[in-house]
Structure formats: C-alpha cells, structure tokens
Amino acid sequence: MFNSLSDRLAATFKNLRGRGRLSEADIDATVREIRRALLDADVAVPVVREFTRAVRERALGAEVSAALNPAQQVVKIVNDELVEILGGQTRPLSLAKNPPTVIMLAGLQGAGKTTLAGKLALALKEQGHTPLLVAADLQRPNAVTQLSVVAQRAGVPVFAPHPGNTSAEDTDAVIGDPVGVARDGVGEARAKQHDVVIVDTAGRLGIDQVLMQQAADIRTAIDPDEVLFVIDAMIGQDAVSTASAFAEGVDFTGVVLSKLDGDARGGAALSVAKVTGRPIMFASTGEKLTDFEVFHPDRMASRILDMGDVLTLIEQAEKAFDAEEAEKMAAKVAGGEDFTLSDFLVQMQQMKKLGSMKKMLGMMPGMAQMREQIENFDEREVDRVQALIQSMTPAERDNPKIINGSRRARIARGAGQTTAAVNGLLDRFAQAQKMMRQMSSGGGMPGGGPGGMPGMPGMPGMPGGGKKSRGKQAPKKKVKGKSGNPAKRAQQEREAMQRALGGGGKKPAASGSAFGIGGDQSEAQDVENLELPSDVSKLLGGGR
Amino acid sequence: MTDFLWLYILLGVVLVVGLGSALVVPRLRRGRSDDGTTLAPPPSDVEDEPADAGAADQGTGTATAVLERPEPAAGRMVRLRDRLARSGSPLGARLLTMLSRDQLTEDDWDEIEETLLLADLGTGPAEELLESLRTRVRVLGVREPSAVRDLLRDELLKVVDPTLDRSLALDRPVVDGETKPAVLLVVGVNGTGKTTTVGKLARVLVAEDRSVVLGAADTFRAAAADQLQTWGSRVGVETVRSDRDGADPAAVAFDAVRTGAANDTDVVVVDTAGRLQNKAGLMDELGKISRVITREAPLSEVLLVLDATTGQNGMQQAKVFSEVAGVTGIVLTKLDGTAKGGIVVAVQRELGVPVKLVGLGEGPDDLAPFDAEDFVDGILGG
Incomplete structure (x- = not known):
C-alpha cells in the first residue's frame, strides 16, 4: 500500500514516453504525486503547499521545456529544492570567543534531549574539548540520574546540584530552580575551566506557558551560544506548531533530528527547516553514544522522497561486513571461480547482520519494480535456506552436483523441510551460479534484452528482464565512478x-x-x- | 575492494531474495489473508427496500403492497441518487452528477482535506474518507459547508467506532486451576512515555483497589528502573527490577510475573525498553519477553504506547509491534499538546486495534479512558 514516490512517478511517466516535452497536465500529475509523497513523509501541509507551488513554477519554466528528458528534470528539480531547503544554511557549531561555550538543549518530552546531551558531550570530548553537562531537567522523575549515567558512560563530568524530581510524580508544579541550576552550571564550568557547557532542560510542550517561560528564563540567564532544538524524526504534522512555539519561546539557533535510525521518512526535517529557517545541524541515529552524526541534507532529501539510500546502505554494510571475508569473496567472483553454497552461506550470515532484508532491499534504487515481491518476502525464508545449506555436508556445499536422491531426502529431513524445497534451492542456485559466471567473465551484468536474465529466476511475475538489468547496472556504475x-x-x-x-x-x-x-x-x-x-x-x- | 563490495552486496541480496522467494511463492498462497478493510459504506437503510424498486416504483410499485405506506416523495430522489452512486456504472455516475451538482467549491473540499491531513490522518485514509463523504453529499444534496462538516464528523465517528469495547481486560485468567494475575505488557518506540504510562496505570489500578506488581523490564535506558520504582513506591506498589543495567529483560519480566503469581496479585504491569520497530534484534527480544511471560501466565493485554505527535510512521510501528507482540490496545500519549493523533484512526481501521487509554498531561492522574467523540472533535478542531 505504501509504494514509493519513484513507483508512482514511474507510473505517471509511463504515459509520457515518446513525447519530447511535458504538458501542463503532465506536470500537474507529477506535482500531485510529489505532494502525496511529501504528505506521506509527514511534511507539514502548508509547507507541502508552498513547496509544490515552487516546483510547479520551476517545472513550467523554460528549464524543463529545453531539457532533453523532461521527466528526469522534474525529479531533479524536486530534489534540488529539497536539498536547498534542508541544507541551505548548514553551518558549524559556533563556539564562544571567550570560553565556556554554552549550549542549551530544548524540545518536547521524549524527543531525546538527555541522550543527545551525552552524545554531544562525547563528540566534543573526542574533538579535544572539555565539556560539562548540566542537569537542568528537574521535572521528569529521575532525569538527573539518567543524565549522570549518560555522563559517566561518555566520561564527562556532570553538574547536578539538585536531585530533581524523585517524588514519583510528573507534576504540573515547577520543581526546584532550573534557572538557578543552569546559571550555577555555567559558573561552575568557568571556575573549573571547562570550555563547553551543555545544559539539558526538561521536555515541554509548546503550549505550556509556564514551562516555556521557564525555558526563556534559562536562555536569558545563561546567554547560550547555541540553542539546539531536538526533534523526533517521526513527528507528524505537529512539527510546525511545535517548532514555531519553540522558535518563539527560546529562539533556537539550530535543530537536531533524533531517532533517524527508525524507518520514519522524516518529513518533519523539511517542515522545521522551512518554517523556522534554522539549520538542521546534527542527526542522532541510534541508542549508543557514538550514534551521532552531522546532518546530510542530500540523504534526507532522498529519504523524504523515498528514493532509496545507497550511501547509507553501503555504510551499514561496511560496518557489518567482515572486510576480509568480503574481499576474499569479491576476488573469487572476479577471478572467475565458482560461487559455492558455502560462500553463499557465509554471505547470507553477513547479510543477516545488516538487519531486515526488506529494509535493505527498499534502500536500493531500482528495486522499486520489485516492491511487490519484497513486501511478500518472508524474512524467515532466509533462515530456512540457511537450515537447508547447513544440513549439507561440506562436500555437498562445494559441489552440489553430487547431491542425489537419498542425499536430498537426508538434507530435507535435517532441515525439517520437504525434498521439494531442496530441489527448489538447488535449481535456483544452479541458475544463480550461471549468472555469477557470466558476470565475472563479462565484467558486468548480462545483456539487457528480455530473456537474457538467467540470474533472476526466482522472481515470479517479474515484468520483463530488461528493466531489472538496467536497475542494477546503474548503481554499480555509480559506485565505480566514485571508487574508494x-x-x-x-x-x-x-x-x-x-x-x-x-x-x-x-x-x-x-x-x-x-x-x-x-x-x-x-x-x-x-x-x-x-x-x-x-x-x-x-x-x-x-x-x- | 570497494569496487567489489557493491557487487557483493548486490549479489547477496539478489540471491537471497531469489532463493527465498522460490520457497515463498507456494507458501504465500496459503498465508494470504484478506485484510482489506474498507470504510463503512454509506447509509444502509436503503438496502431494506424491496429489490424491484427501480425507477418504476414512483407510480406502480405501490400496487403490490396494500399495507405499505408510500415513502415521502422527498426521500425518493435521495434513494435514486444513492442507487446511482453505488451502481458503479459510468452511466449511473454521469446521471448522478447531472442530478446532483456538487454545490461546494474545490476550495471547500481542499479545506476539509487539509483538516484531516493536519491531524496526521494520512493521505490514504483522508482521501477515502473524502471520497465517501463526496458521495454522501451528492446523495443527500447537501449544500452548506457546515452541514458537510457534520457529515464528516459522522463519518469519522463511524470509523473510530465509539461502540468498540475499550476496557482493559483485567480479569484474572485461570490456568490449570490456578488463578494467575492479569499481565499487562507495555511496548512502544523510544520516548513515547511508556514508563510514565505504566506509573500512571499503576495509580489507576490501585485506585480501583487492585493489587499491583510492576516489572521494570527496561534494563537498557539509564535510570528507567529507578523512574518506575519511584512511581511504584508512591502508591505502595512493589517493583520487580534487576540489580544491574543491561540484564535480560525477559528474565526480569518473568520474575515480575512470578512474583505477582506468588503474592496472589491482581495485575502485573511490565514496562519494556523503547525500541524502534525496524531494529530486528530488539524486536526479537520483545518476542522473547512475551514468550517467556506466557510460560508463567497468559498476556491479558499488550498495550502499544503511541505518541500523539507521531506521524505516518505510527502505522508502521503498530504493524510491526502487532506482528511481534500481538498488540491488543493503544495508549495515545501527549494528547494535551497541539497534536491530534489522527494516525490511530488509520491504525484502528487497518489493524482493528482500538485506542484504550489517552495520556492528557504530566500530572500523575492524567490517564483517561478514550472518548471517541472528544477525539473526533479534536481532529476537526472543534
């Protein structure tokens, strides 16, 4: 049901073939799809409206009519506009001329401020700074304890004079004096010569007058060099009202997008950047303290448009794959040696480390046409295939030809499956092996014509082979062009x-x-x- | 090597899927189920009409039934339009357009659509709702935008379904002649307010004179167990926790349920660590927690905590958590802000999982039962 923008655009453009230029109606259809994609990615309605208008205008202009392939041009325009809004004003963290640099964190409850405080502290520490964490979240029960633990993990000192809310209660009443704590924290940093102070504040709603005032007071009291607004990547339409409330309340200077490791498309990033005009500076991408990175506007644009994210895939693969193993395998393939079932087993086990197979396939460009198959793909199938291979003897794995009837029966029994499953696996593997051989000899994918795709036997209902090869060829080239x-x-x-x-x-x-x-x-x-x-x-x- | 890394990944993916789907295909046919829930059809009162009532019934149809009271003439047009609207034939559709001009401008419709979109309802459900609304407006010949709003409210209410059973299943199950505590498992992604919800829930249960044991199976986040314990100690509820960070959460959950059973407790509420639904390992861990708990006592409720600010990703969350842990109800938190939480409409429609509780603020007793009418009014900005 949630097919991607690329699918839908492809469908829209199918009718355009053979025509040299886009008519107004074509552009309308395209813009409608883009609008929907943006809304599905949780980009705020007013932002979508404005954005699509801009795209429309640009698409109607001379730019497109003059272009060779207008359809591609429209997508490029969209991508450009997105990157421009998302990354228009990227800038580094501004450090104070006279230390300490004061950084204040603000955001909704549960956005991830406390965790982010730790990540930021660790990153700064690794850059040779001496950060101090200040626990000014006295509202949430045990927030101070959490910050202390996080600080300890990051190996940075924490300033927490007030134990915070330990009374078991999330109350509406303001607890303690967070303004005072923040001010003292900065003083402490000055006294102990820390050059960066990170002030963690309580989560608050944009409409909570009392707490927003308190946040504004903290801001006045410590005069921070940076006020970072932490926002959850999966937030929906509320992003705009929240962001504007915080922009008004604490006048934040930068945005941090948290939980970007989820599968939310993160349209909120676009909304916030567009509505407040503040740059998105960092992205928080996991539960470990090191899962913290500089925001990539380009990747975000692809993600919002659901265009696949090859770079992230490669990065993840690099992290999970045993480099030595991969190299050995690559050499083997390139050297024209046969790819055996044991190689396949190793590879499959490494792939599993990458997490969900579906997710990974989704990240690959050109896989859009296979979405249906991907949706129906059961992750457990991988386990079943693995069980089958593991029920073979090493000799059988290296040379599947020796597998006769009785061996088949034994393997099936060992894996708890039917002989038909074994046969299916062996058939497909033989075809796959053939494809590998062709690939290593030809140095590329087998030719693009339909029928020339012995390698895709397992794709029932694949609408023609030519499409596939093209989809696959492109990403490969791409990486080659940018080798290393x-x-x-x-x-x-x-x-x-x-x-x-x-x-x-x-x-x-x-x-x-x-x-x-x-x-x-x-x-x-x-x-x-x-x-x-x-x-x-x-x-x-x-x-x- | 980097040149080949790509090749390597690609091959792996292709092979795995290729080999996998070979096995999948036969299985698929068996496994497919019809999950296509659609919006409730427009008013069904017409279905009770005699089938032969075509256009002819205007004059002659009455002859057959002597006792039948003729329908008021005003309603006949409505019925005709209704039939045309459902006929699905292009002719019927054209006739319908001719008979009933849409009195509302496109701007009016856009505005209505935006209301729905702004509440995070999502494009799919919003479009479908709008479509059925348009049909209804045509059939009924409504001209006023305000009347359309009322109709929209009706449609939405119908989707949210106020008659659904939204009470928590707190009856203590009997297993092998032994009365076990009712076990509530609370799950969700990071930062939605699971621990707070568990704390508040404990208060509600204690207020209802039930004995409660809390299980702090969030062994990952720093100080989560402390947070829960503080909540528990306030109302004199025991919290079962591990003495160190990073313990096996399934073990803690099991201990909590066992403690509950041993003390003849009414309810055991197990808090789990927040996990993003795309982390396979963490979802497996959750599967393990629920498996291990069921060894001791069946799960009475699995509550998914959804943040009202969550956008379209909420659907994905609900799907994955339902697959792994069999979610039976939703707790919609942070509804006191400006967010409307419209995603739960889509979730309930798709998965049939109702919202059972809503979190309305930071106060300890701000957990309330879900009220469909209030919720719909909230979405419509009323």
Missing part, C-alpha cells in the same frame, strides 16, 4: 563532524569560516553526480 568512495566519505564525515563541532581550528580559512561552504559544497556536488543517475535509472526502469 566509502573510505573517502568516512574521511569527509570525520572532517564534517570536526567542522560542525567547531573543532576545525587548524585550517580555519577554507572551511571553518563562511558557513562551512568549502567542504560541504564539494559534497553537494558529489550528490548531484550521484543522486541523479539513480533517479534516472529508476525513471528509465519504470518507464519502459
């Missing part, structure tokens, strides 16, 4: 983080200054090279 990319990217990432945290003092001239343009722009350029082919491939794939 993951490593480079990791490097960039580190640099970006350093810049963002204001730690780039060593080479301030180029990147540290003017809104971090130096490195970010090159990254943005990469994105353009990177992102477009995937869109193109999808459109091609779907439109055929």
Whole structure:
C-alpha cells in the first residue's frame, strides 16, 4: 500500500514516453504525486503547499521545456529544492570567543534531549574539548540520574546540584530552580575551566506557558551560544506548531533530528527547516553514544522522497561486513571461480547482520519494480535456506552436483523441510551460479534484452528482464565512478563532524569560516553526480 | 575492494531474495489473508427496500403492497441518487452528477482535506474518507459547508467506532486451576512515555483497589528502573527490577510475573525498553519477553504506547509491534499538546486495534479512558 514516490512517478511517466516535452497536465500529475509523497513523509501541509507551488513554477519554466528528458528534470528539480531547503544554511557549531561555550538543549518530552546531551558531550570530548553537562531537567522523575549515567558512560563530568524530581510524580508544579541550576552550571564550568557547557532542560510542550517561560528564563540567564532544538524524526504534522512555539519561546539557533535510525521518512526535517529557517545541524541515529552524526541534507532529501539510500546502505554494510571475508569473496567472483553454497552461506550470515532484508532491499534504487515481491518476502525464508545449506555436508556445499536422491531426502529431513524445497534451492542456485559466471567473465551484468536474465529466476511475475538489468547496472556504475568512495566519505564525515563541532581550528580559512561552504559544497556536488543517475535509472526502469 | 563490495552486496541480496522467494511463492498462497478493510459504506437503510424498486416504483410499485405506506416523495430522489452512486456504472455516475451538482467549491473540499491531513490522518485514509463523504453529499444534496462538516464528523465517528469495547481486560485468567494475575505488557518506540504510562496505570489500578506488581523490564535506558520504582513506591506498589543495567529483560519480566503469581496479585504491569520497530534484534527480544511471560501466565493485554505527535510512521510501528507482540490496545500519549493523533484512526481501521487509554498531561492522574467523540472533535478542531 505504501509504494514509493519513484513507483508512482514511474507510473505517471509511463504515459509520457515518446513525447519530447511535458504538458501542463503532465506536470500537474507529477506535482500531485510529489505532494502525496511529501504528505506521506509527514511534511507539514502548508509547507507541502508552498513547496509544490515552487516546483510547479520551476517545472513550467523554460528549464524543463529545453531539457532533453523532461521527466528526469522534474525529479531533479524536486530534489534540488529539497536539498536547498534542508541544507541551505548548514553551518558549524559556533563556539564562544571567550570560553565556556554554552549550549542549551530544548524540545518536547521524549524527543531525546538527555541522550543527545551525552552524545554531544562525547563528540566534543573526542574533538579535544572539555565539556560539562548540566542537569537542568528537574521535572521528569529521575532525569538527573539518567543524565549522570549518560555522563559517566561518555566520561564527562556532570553538574547536578539538585536531585530533581524523585517524588514519583510528573507534576504540573515547577520543581526546584532550573534557572538557578543552569546559571550555577555555567559558573561552575568557568571556575573549573571547562570550555563547553551543555545544559539539558526538561521536555515541554509548546503550549505550556509556564514551562516555556521557564525555558526563556534559562536562555536569558545563561546567554547560550547555541540553542539546539531536538526533534523526533517521526513527528507528524505537529512539527510546525511545535517548532514555531519553540522558535518563539527560546529562539533556537539550530535543530537536531533524533531517532533517524527508525524507518520514519522524516518529513518533519523539511517542515522545521522551512518554517523556522534554522539549520538542521546534527542527526542522532541510534541508542549508543557514538550514534551521532552531522546532518546530510542530500540523504534526507532522498529519504523524504523515498528514493532509496545507497550511501547509507553501503555504510551499514561496511560496518557489518567482515572486510576480509568480503574481499576474499569479491576476488573469487572476479577471478572467475565458482560461487559455492558455502560462500553463499557465509554471505547470507553477513547479510543477516545488516538487519531486515526488506529494509535493505527498499534502500536500493531500482528495486522499486520489485516492491511487490519484497513486501511478500518472508524474512524467515532466509533462515530456512540457511537450515537447508547447513544440513549439507561440506562436500555437498562445494559441489552440489553430487547431491542425489537419498542425499536430498537426508538434507530435507535435517532441515525439517520437504525434498521439494531442496530441489527448489538447488535449481535456483544452479541458475544463480550461471549468472555469477557470466558476470565475472563479462565484467558486468548480462545483456539487457528480455530473456537474457538467467540470474533472476526466482522472481515470479517479474515484468520483463530488461528493466531489472538496467536497475542494477546503474548503481554499480555509480559506485565505480566514485571508487574508494566509502573510505573517502568516512574521511569527509570525520572532517564534517570536526567542522560542525567547531573543532576545525587548524585550517580555519577554507572551511571553518563562511558557513562551512568549502567542504560541504564539494559534497553537494558529489550528490548531484550521484543522486541523479539513480533517479534516472529508476525513471528509465519504470518507464519502459 | 570497494569496487567489489557493491557487487557483493548486490549479489547477496539478489540471491537471497531469489532463493527465498522460490520457497515463498507456494507458501504465500496459503498465508494470504484478506485484510482489506474498507470504510463503512454509506447509509444502509436503503438496502431494506424491496429489490424491484427501480425507477418504476414512483407510480406502480405501490400496487403490490396494500399495507405499505408510500415513502415521502422527498426521500425518493435521495434513494435514486444513492442507487446511482453505488451502481458503479459510468452511466449511473454521469446521471448522478447531472442530478446532483456538487454545490461546494474545490476550495471547500481542499479545506476539509487539509483538516484531516493536519491531524496526521494520512493521505490514504483522508482521501477515502473524502471520497465517501463526496458521495454522501451528492446523495443527500447537501449544500452548506457546515452541514458537510457534520457529515464528516459522522463519518469519522463511524470509523473510530465509539461502540468498540475499550476496557482493559483485567480479569484474572485461570490456568490449570490456578488463578494467575492479569499481565499487562507495555511496548512502544523510544520516548513515547511508556514508563510514565505504566506509573500512571499503576495509580489507576490501585485506585480501583487492585493489587499491583510492576516489572521494570527496561534494563537498557539509564535510570528507567529507578523512574518506575519511584512511581511504584508512591502508591505502595512493589517493583520487580534487576540489580544491574543491561540484564535480560525477559528474565526480569518473568520474575515480575512470578512474583505477582506468588503474592496472589491482581495485575502485573511490565514496562519494556523503547525500541524502534525496524531494529530486528530488539524486536526479537520483545518476542522473547512475551514468550517467556506466557510460560508463567497468559498476556491479558499488550498495550502499544503511541505518541500523539507521531506521524505516518505510527502505522508502521503498530504493524510491526502487532506482528511481534500481538498488540491488543493503544495508549495515545501527549494528547494535551497541539497534536491530534489522527494516525490511530488509520491504525484502528487497518489493524482493528482500538485506542484504550489517552495520556492528557504530566500530572500523575492524567490517564483517561478514550472518548471517541472528544477525539473526533479534536481532529476537526472543534
């Protein structure tokens, strides 16, 4: 039911083939799909309205009519607009000239402020700063305890003079004096020569007058250099009212998107950036203290549009895969050796480490046409296949040809399945093996014509093979064109983080200054090279 | 190597799915179930009419039934339109448009749609609701936007279904002649307010004179057990917890239920750690918790805590948690803010899981039963 924008756009564009340019009606249809995609991603209604209007205007302009393939152009326009809004004003954390730099965190309850305080502290500490955490959330029961534990894990000191709410009660009454605690915290940092102070405040609703006033008071009292607004990536339409309430109340200077490791599409990012005009600076992507990164506008744009996210996939794969094993395997494939069932078993086990297979497939561009199959794919099937392979002897795994009738029966019994399942597995494997051989010899996917796809035997109802090969070829090329990319990217990432945290003092001239343009722009350029082919491939794939 | 890494992943995926789906296909046919729940059809009173009542019944139909009182003429047009609206034939549709011009402008409709979208209802349900509303408006020949709003309220109410049983199942089950405590498992993603809900729930239960044991199976988040214990101690409720962080949550949950059973407690409420629904490992852990609990006593309720600010992702959350833990009810928290929580409409429609409780604020007793009418009025901004 929730098919992606690329699917729907592909369907829309199917009718456009053969026509050189987009008519107004075509654009209307496209814009309607985009609108829906944005709404499904939880982008706020007013923002969607404005955004689609802008896209429409640009699409109707000369830009498109002059272009060779207008359909791709529309998607590019959308992507550009998104990246522009999301990353228009990226900038590093601004550090105070005279330490301590004061950072204040604010947001709704449960947005992840306390956890983020720890992550930020750890990241700053790794950049050579000496952060101090201040527990000014006296409202939620045991919030102070939580912050202390988090601080301990991050290995940074915490300033918590008030035990906070330990009376078991979430009350409406204000507890203690968070303003005083925050002020004393900054004083403490000055006295003990900490150069960064992170003030964790209580979660509050935008309409809670008393607590919003309190937050404003804290802000006045400590005069922070940065006020970070922490917002949950899965928030819905309420993002706008919340963000504007906080913008008014505490006048935040930057946004942190939390729980981005979930599968929410995170349209809230767009809403907040558009409505408040404040930059989104960081993303919080997990429960560990190290799961904290600089915000990537480009990736977010793809995610909101549900365009697949190859970079994230590669990153995850890198984390989970045993590099040595992968290399061995790659060499084997490239060297023309046969791919055996034991190789497959190893690979499958590594794939499982990546988490849900469905999710991963969803992240791959060009997989859109297979969505139906992906939806119906039962994760447990992987376990069943694994059980089958594990019921074989090593000799059988290396040479499936020796598997005769009685062996089949034994394997089926061992795996608790039927002989038919064993036969099915062996059949498909033989075909897959053939495909691998072709691939290693040809150096690429077998030819694009329908019927030339022996490698996709397991896809019932695959609408023609040509489509598939195209979809697969594109991402491969893409990475090749940018070989060594993951490593480079990791490097960039580190640099970006350093810049963002204001730690780039060593080479301030180029990147540290003017809104971090130096490195970010090159990254943005990469994105353009990177992102477009995937869109193109999808459109091609779907439109055929 | 990086060149090949890609190849490697791709091959893996293709192979796994290829091999997998070979086995899937036969299974699929068996496993598919018809889950297509649709909106309730427009008013059904017409169905009671005699079947032969075509356009002819205007004059002649009455002859057959002597005792039948002729329908008032005003209603006949409505019935005709209604029949046309349902006929589904293009001719019928065109006739309908001719007979009943839509008196409302597109702007009016857009406004109505936006109301629904702003409440996080989602595009799919909003469109369907709007479609059925349009049909109804045509059939009834409504002209006033305000009257349309009333109709919309009706439609929404019908979807939310106020007659649904929303009480918590707190009867103590009897297993092998032994009366076990009713076990409530509270699940949800991070930061929705599970622990707070458990605390508040304990207060409600104690107020109803039930004995309660709390299980702090959130062994992950720093100080979560402390937080729960503080809630419990306020109302004199025992909290079963592990003495260290990172213990096996299933073990803690099991201990809690066992303690409850041993003390002849009425209700055991188990708090779990927040987990994002796309983390396979954590969802497996949740599956284990519920499995292990059922060894000691059956689960009476599995409550999914949803944050009212959650957008379309709420649907995904509800789906996955239902698959893993069999959610029986929803607690909608943080409804005291500006968020409307419209996603639960979609969830209830799709999965049939009703909202049972709502969290209305930070006070310890701000947990209330769900009220369908209030909720719908909230969505419509009333």
